[in-house]
Amino acid sequence: MISRIFFKNSILRVIAIVIFLCGTAVAAESVDSSMTFRDVTDETGITFRHFDGSSGNYYLIESVASGLALFDYDNDGDTDIYFLNGAAMKGTKYKVPPRNALYRNDGNFKFTDVTKQSGLGDTGFGLGVTVGDIDNDGDLDLYLNNYGPNVLFSNNGDGTFTDITKKAGVGNGDYVGAGACFLDMDKDGDLDLYVSRYVIFSYEKHIQGNIGGFPTYTFPTIYPFSSDSLYRNNGDGTFTDVSKASGIAKQQNSGMGVICADYDNDGDTDIFVANDLMEDYLLRNDGKGNFEQVGLMSGIAYDLRGKGLASMGVDCADYDNDGLLDFYVTSYSDESAILHRNIGDGLFEDATFAAGAGSGTYNSVTWGTGFVDFDNDGDRDIFVATGDIRPSFDRTYAARNEVLMNTGDGKFVNITERCGDGLKVKRSSRGANFADLDNDGDIDVVILNSRERPTILRNDSVNNNHWIQIRLKGVKTNRNAVGARVKVVCGDLVQIDEVHSGRSYQGHHGFTLHFGLGGHKKVDRIEVSWIGGGVDTVTDIEPDKSITIVEGVGIEK
Amino acid sequence: MKKSFFILVLMLAAVILCTAIIIFRPAKPLDNSSLPFEGTAQQQAAGFLQEQLSETIEQLLKDFPGDEEITQLAARFHNQLNRPYKAMALLEQGLKYHPKSFNLCNMMGDTAFKKGEYDKAVTYWTRALKITPREIKLHEKIADALILSGEYNEAATRLEVKIKLLSPSGRSYYLLGQAYFQLKEYEKAKQSYQKAKEFNPENIKIDLGLGRVYVRLKKPEKAKYFMDLYRAHKDDEIHQAQTGKATIFFDTSLVDLNASSQTLSKLCVEAYRRYESEKKPNAASQILRKCEDIFQKTIEIVPKNSNLCHDLAFLYIAIGSKADGDNVAKAVAALQRAIELNPESSYYKELLDGLKNKEKK
Numbered sequence: 021m022i023s024r025i026f027f028k029n030s031i032l033r034v035i036a037i038v039i040f041l042c043g044t045a046v047a048a049e050s051v052d053s054s055m056t057f058r059d060v061t062d063e064t065g066i067t068f069r070h071f072d073g074s075s076g077n078y079y080l081i082e083s084v085a086s087g088l089a090l091f092d093y094d095n096d097g098d099t100d101i102y103f104l105n106g107a108a109m110k111g112t113k114y115k116v117p118p119r120n121a122l123y124r125n126d127g128n129f130k131f132t133d134v135t136k137q138s139g140l141g142d143t144g145f146g147l148g149v150t151v152g153d154i155d156n157d158g159d160l161d162l163y164l165n166n167y168g169p170n171v172l173f174s175n176n177g178d179g180t181f182t183d184i185t186k187k188a189g190v191g192n193g194d195y196v197g198a199g200a201c202f203l204d205m206d207k208d209g210d211l212d213l214y215v216s217r218y219v220i221f222s223y224e225k226h227i228q229g230n231i232g233g234f235p236t237y238t239f240p241t242i243y244p245f246s247s248d249s250l251y252r253n254n255g256d257g258t259f260t261d262v263s264k265a266s267g268i269a270k271q272q273n274s275g276m277g278v279i280c281a282d283y284d285n286d287g288d289t290d291i292f293v294a295n296d297l298m299e300d301y302l303l304r305n306d307g308k309g310n311f312e313q314v315g316l317m318s319g320i321a322y323d324l325r326g327k328g329l330a331s332m333g334v335d336c337a338d339y340d341n342d343g344l345l346d347f348y349v350t351s352y353s354d355e356s357a358i359l360h361r362n363i364g365d366g367l368f369e370d371a372t373f374a375a376g377a378g379s380g381t382y383n384s385v386t387w388g389t390g391f392v393d394f395d396n397d398g399d400r401d402i403f404v405a406t407g408d409i410r411p412s413f414d415r416t417y418a419a420r421n422e423v424l425m426n427t428g429d430g431k432f433v434n435i436t437e438r439c440g441d442g443l444k445v446k447r448s449s450r451g452a453n454f455a456d457l458d459n460d461g462d463i464d465v466v467i468l469n470s471r472e473r474p475t476i477l478r479n480d481s482v483n484n485n486h487w488i489q490i491r492l493k494g495v496k497t498n499r500n501a502v503g504a505r506v507k508v509v510c511g512d513l514v515q516i517d518e519v520h521s522g523r524s525y526q527g528h529h530g531f532t533l534h535f536g537l538g539g540h541k542k543v544d545r546i547e548v549s550w551i552g553g554g555v556d557t558v559t560d561i562e563p564d565k566s567i568t569i570v571e572g573v574g575i576e577k
Numbered sequence: 578m579k580k581s582f583f584i585l586v587l588m589l590a591a592v593i594l595c596t597a598i599i600i601f602r603p604a605k606p607l608d609n610s611s612l613p614f615e616g617t618a619q620q621q622a623a624g625f626l627q628e629q630l631s632e633t634i635e636q637l638l639k640d641f642p643g644d645e646e647i648t649q650l651a652a653r654f655h656n657q658l659n660r661p662y663k664a665m666a667l668l669e670q671g672l673k674y675h676p677k678s679f680n681l682c683n684m685m686g687d688t689a690f691k692k693g694e695y696d697k698a699v700t701y702w703t704r705a706l707k708i709t710p711r712e713i714k715l716h717e718k719i720a721d722a723l724i725l726s727g728e729y730n731e732a733a734t735r736l737e738v739k740i741k742l743l744s745p746s747g748r749s750y751y752l753l754g755q756a757y758f759q760l761k762e763y764e765k766a767k768q769s770y771q772k773a774k775e776f777n778p779e780n781i782k783i784d785l786g787l788g789r790v791y792v793r794l795k796k797p798e799k800a801k802y803f804m805d806l807y808r809a810h811k812d813d814e815i816h817q818a819q820t821g822k823a824t825i826f827f828d829t830s831l832v833d834l835n836a837s838s839q840t841l842s843k844l845c846v847e848a849y850r851r852y853e854s855e856k857k858p859n860a861a862s863q864i865l866r867k868c869e870d871i872f873q874k875t876i877e878i879v880p881k882n883s884n885l886c887h888d889l890a891f892l893y894i895a896i897g898s899k900a901d902g903d904n905v906a907k908a909v910a911a912l913q914r915a916i917e918l919n920p921e922s923s924y925y926k927e928l929l930d931g932l933k934n935k936e937k938k
Contacts, residue, residue, distance in 0.1 A: 229827035229828055230616055230829065233833060236827075239818065242821075244819055245819075369759070
């Protein structure tokens with residue numbers, strides 16, 4: 021009898037265990053990763069290698085290099101890649117000085133090095149870059165925010181560029197550069213320029229740190245800070261430094277990533293500056309190009325605990341589709357990257373923990389980032405480029421990048437493990453920017469790795485979701501519609517986005533806006549609010565294609 | 578024939594000689610002459626000591642697997658050196674042997690929290706609280722971790738109960754303010770921060786909390802007042818750093834060195850006692866000699882570090898004069914050296930006087 025009960029119980033026990041295991045497996049599968057990234061770097065023909073100028077002396081500047089830009093330099097309809105490079109610091113010698121590199125997209129993930137013929141092989145110490153059409157002539161110009169003199173390259177429209185820094189007056193002295201953005205701050209139809217600066221570095225003040233038995237870089241706060249710069253476009257190829265008049269020069273900060281966006285939906289472009297080890301700045305525009313720093317009052321300056329994070333990169337988008345732009349800021353190790361949820365009235369809350377948006381970002385330094393709808397399901401996921409600045413006992417210099425999937429209910433799940441071989445690559449990444457490199461309707465990733473070759477990730481996600489890509493052409497307003505707001509309506513799915521120049525970690529991408537539409541087979545309405553105030557609406561658009569909307573005209577035929 | 582016999586004998590002799598050399602060779606002394614660490618003498622000493630201590634810990638945990646005291650000391654050492662994963666692995670091992678150890682659970686919670694693993698921290702602190710319910714501060718730690726996990730309601734409930742039934746404190750009220758703020762219950766958040774301020778008027782984080790609450794309550798002037806207080810403090814921190822007045826740990830080697838030295842001393846005493854209680858006098862002597870040797874080698878690298886001499890003296894004092902020679906005399910010598918290096922320390926002098934008196938008696 022006893023043995024029978026025992027036997028019976030054993031069977032019941034086994035059944036229970038099997039049911040439990042099945043249940044666990046089902047539960048684990050219920051959050052479905054629908055993203056796959058393949059590392060296609062070796063197939064692209066890209067041979068660029070990044071140098072940080074290091075000599076073993078641990079000069080701070082080395083650790084923060086560099087960003088990259090994704091833009092269509094030759095107006096042929098696909099996105100090209102521009103990598104920044106470092107330069108020799110004291111004690112380092114290179115036989116051939118490192119230089120920036122431009123790769124032309126030839127389609128099908130094949131790229132050709134066109135640096136020499138384009139004239140973009142700058143050999144300054146490249147830290148930040150942004151892109152915009154400063155003269156509204158229909159091609160994209162480039163601004164480099166270097167350690168040392170900055171450079172403005174004007175696009176000649178034939179695949180070559182000319183250095184017009186001196187004439188334009190935007191050399192910005194001999195500072196340590198960081199992020200930069202073009203924006204139309206005064207809504208006059210041309211692009212002005214915001215230039216962030218990191219610290220006032222000097223070899224005399226340099227100290228090599230040592231933490232836990234490992235040599236390391238010292239804190240940026242041992243160096244003095246300076247104020248960022250703002251240049252007004254005069255419309256004649258020259259710029260005027262309006263840093264003081266605009267209120268920008270009131271603050272002195274340790275700027276890194278920058279993004280310009282209309283966070284308060286008042287129709288003008290504001291500026292967010294990610295600062296290293298101090299409060300982040302939110303510079304509110306009064307609509308005329310005068311700025312007030314409202315980071316603290318808006319709730320975006322610090323994390324929930326009041327800590328000024330070592331902020332690095334930044335992106336903004338409406339991750340919860342409530343019509344307000346939210347911000348995601350990357351930071352140092354042993355602190356989470358932070359999600360600032362826009363709650364309206366110009367206020368933000370730290371939603372990192374409630375949304376699970378810090379997952380996987382605590383153990384390494386985080387850099388480039390983007391709100392991107394990788395699986396075209398109608399909400400923005402998050403990509404985070406990671407990499408330490410030094411090896412230590414528990415960590416290595418190289419690290420794995422992270423992907424957080426938006427579950428559609430205001431939360432994120434870290435799905436890095438299930439994203440394919442592309443997310444198994446371990447490097448010390450810095451810049452990360454996003455574009456549909458093969459024009460197949462999903463967004464791919466380009467990552468600049470410190471001291472290494474870059475990583476190119478092809479988005480191979482398989483799903484039945486629809487999408488639409490929108491390019492804007494300003495007529496009265498600036499040519500690439502920087503600052504314009506787009507609303508895409510598909511039934512009950514309403515999404516917004518904005519055209520930004522300069523984002524992520526001191527880099528640029530995104531003149532083509534990409535919207536995942538989920539299962540929606542038609543776009544009911546697209547509304548474009550141009551930065552000058554006009555609104556264009558187009559209706560009933562077939563999905564799964566790229567369209568261009570011209571200001572005052574509608575869809576370009 | 579003779580020739581090949583001679584060669585065979587020669588070969589045999591060579592084999593015997595080699596075997597004898599291998600068997601009877603003296604124990605390899607610790608060698609710090611070719612340190613793998615670059616940097617200043619202090620950084621080298623810290624590196625050397627850390628490496629030796631790590632090896633000693635491994636050895637002791639093999640001899641005394643799961644030992645609570647040794648595990649704690651080892652985990653603390655790894656935590657001090659910012660090696661939380663190593664610390665967590667040791668604690669996990671220790672908890673297999675001592676599942677009801679408050680200290681191990683508590684330390685595990687602390688370490689997990691430090692690494693941003695808030696769920697794990699809550700689990701282990703809750704376990705510690707079950708073992709020792711009188712440790713009411715654990716409620717605050719758990720609430721803090723709950724807030725950082727986005728579990729604001731649970732945190733608020735726990736803190737309300739703790740404040741009403743156990744004991745109110747500034748930290749409890751501050752955390753309650755944080756939880757209510759995230760729950761958008763701004764009046765309650767304000768009241769909690771105000772209570773916290775009564776306990777800790779100097780805590781500037783409460784000022785930030787109040788500033789944030791007043792923003793949400795649409796009282797901009799009050800908000801600005803508190804925000805300005807917070808910003809002034811933060812600006813001052815940066816100014817102190819930029820003018821070289823702040824203590825920035827850009828070089829932790831001295832802190833690391835001192836922490837490692839203290840751990841080595843305590844660990845050696847614990848190990849010595851255990852070997853003795855297990856009637857293994859040779860092993861006890863060996864560990865003492867090994868630690869002595871590590872101390873001496875480290876002192877050779879940084880001869881002016883008085884802490885090392887003090888920790889060596891502590892080791893001798895704690896073990897006392899037993900079969901291992903005159904440890905009291907050795908302790909006196911080490912303390913005298915510490916006093917030579919740091920004549921200002923009244924603590925060293927008192928310790929030395931006490932030791933001499935004990936010796937006389």
